Amino acid sequence: FIIPEFETFSKEIEEIYWKCKSNTEGKVASYIPQLARTNPDYWGVSICTVDGQRFSLGDVNVPFTLQSCSKPLTYAIALDQLGEDVVHHYVGQEPSGRNFNELILDYNKKPHNPMINAGAILVCALLKTLVKPEMTLAEKFDFTMNYFERLAGGEDLGFNNAIFLSEREAADRNYALGFYMREHKCYPEKTSFRECMDFYFQCCSMETSCDIVSVMAATLANGGICPLTEEKVLGPESVRNVLSLMHSCGMYDYSGQFAFKVGLPAKSGVCGGLLVVIPNVMGICTWSPSLDALGNSCRGVQFCEELVKKFNFHRYDNL
Numbered sequence: 055f056i057i058p059e060f061e062t063f064s065k066e067i068e069e070i071y072w073k074c075k076s077n078t079e080g081k082v083a084s085y086i087p088q089l090a091r092t093n094p095d096y097w098g099v100s101i102c103t104v105d106g107q108r109f110s111l112g113d114v115n116v117p118f119t120l121q122s123c124s125k126p127l128t129y130a131i132a133l134d135q136l137g138e139d140v141v142h143h144y145v146g147q148e149p150s151g152r153n154f155n156e157l158i159l160d161y162n163k164k165p166h167n168p169m170i171n172a173g174a175i176l177v178c179a180l181l182k183t184l185v186k187p188e189m190t191l192a193e194k195f196d197f198t199m200n201y202f203e204r205l206a207g208g209e210d211l212g213f214n215n216a217i218f219l220s221e222r223e224a225a226d227r228n229y230a231l232g233f234y235m236r237e238h239k240c241y242p243e244k245t246s247f248r249e250c251m252d253f254y255f256q257c258c259s260m261e262t263s264c265d266i267v268s269v270m271a272a273t274l275a276n277g278g279i280c281p282l283t284e285e286k287v288l289g290p291e292s293v294r295n296v297l298s299l300m301h302s303c304g305m306y307d308y309s310g311q312f313a314f315k316v317g318l319p320a321k322s323g324v325c326g327g328l329l330v331v332i333p334n335v336m337g338i339c340t341w342s343p344s345l346d347a348l349g350n351s352c353r354g355v356q357f358c359e360e361l362v363k364k365f366n367f368h369r370y371d372n373l
């Protein structure tokens with residue numbers, strides 16, 4: 055086993071869990087009513103190792119929408135289907151140093167990276183327009199959900215239609231980003247703007263739980279092979295690229311500090327989810343809806359910081 059004393063390890067995780075539970079800082083996202091109504095008390099932690107050992111504590115089966123946690127996943131599919139050269143012809147690899155939905159492109163007039171809204175909208179356009187272009191939007195939705203499910207070891211994902219509709223209604227900024235990119239001819243030819251935006255909102259509105267996301271994280275930790283099914287869902291080159299950009303860009307404007315303090319690739323979402331990867335060891339998902347001023351889950355960030363205090367999981371701990 056990769057973690058030989060898994061029970062002892064789980065006990066330590068449990069201690070960190072309770073420590074973080076007493077943290078009541080932050081506020082739930084409020085830009086749409088469906089998220090504003092979320093109970094801020096939810097707190098779940100799930101772990102899945104690359105050899106399939108699992109440990110879960112708290113609200114690990116309560117559904118929440120992926121939101122920005124879908125961004126590394128859609129990026130992974132695009133890389134796997136199109137290759138790095140095609141994807142990065144359209145989107146950069148640089149942290150933007152600005153808010154995740156800031157109206158800004160890089161000096162090549164490309165979105166800075168796939169982990170912020172502009173980049174993720176662009177990745178959705180690539181998936182829709184260049185990957186199996188004959189598929190309708192309905193088929194592409196199923197195709198993508200099926201990929202997500204295989205990353206999760208075959209678990210069924212849900213779709214939250216109320217959140218999807220609400221996201222689409224309250225999306226002035228995302229439309230602005232979309233149009234700004236269209237103005238600068240960022241999309242591949244033949245992109246349907248409306249379908250691309252809808253597809254982005256749909257990816258944000260796919261519904262999972264802590265337990266399920268930890269398996270997705272574990273598949274990434276395991277180089278693209280799901281530890282539960284042994285299926286090769288993604289190639290290792292794609293996973294390497296995804297983890298690199300999660301490391302530098304996955305935590306909004308806290309990404310640099312997170313890379314410094316925690317030293318692990320991670321991606322957060324406004325839902326309060328946090329997908330964390332310890333390469334070759336395990337995937338972790340934490341979920342707590344209260345967000346700090348930068349948009350990361352307060353308890354999630356605290357959990358990661360406590361975790362690397364206790365274990366040498368930081369990328370540069372083993373020097």
Ligand code: GLN
Binds near residue numbers: 221324
């Ligand atoms: N649906 C959100 C948006 O596009 C997702 C952003 C996020 O999770 N940070 O604004």
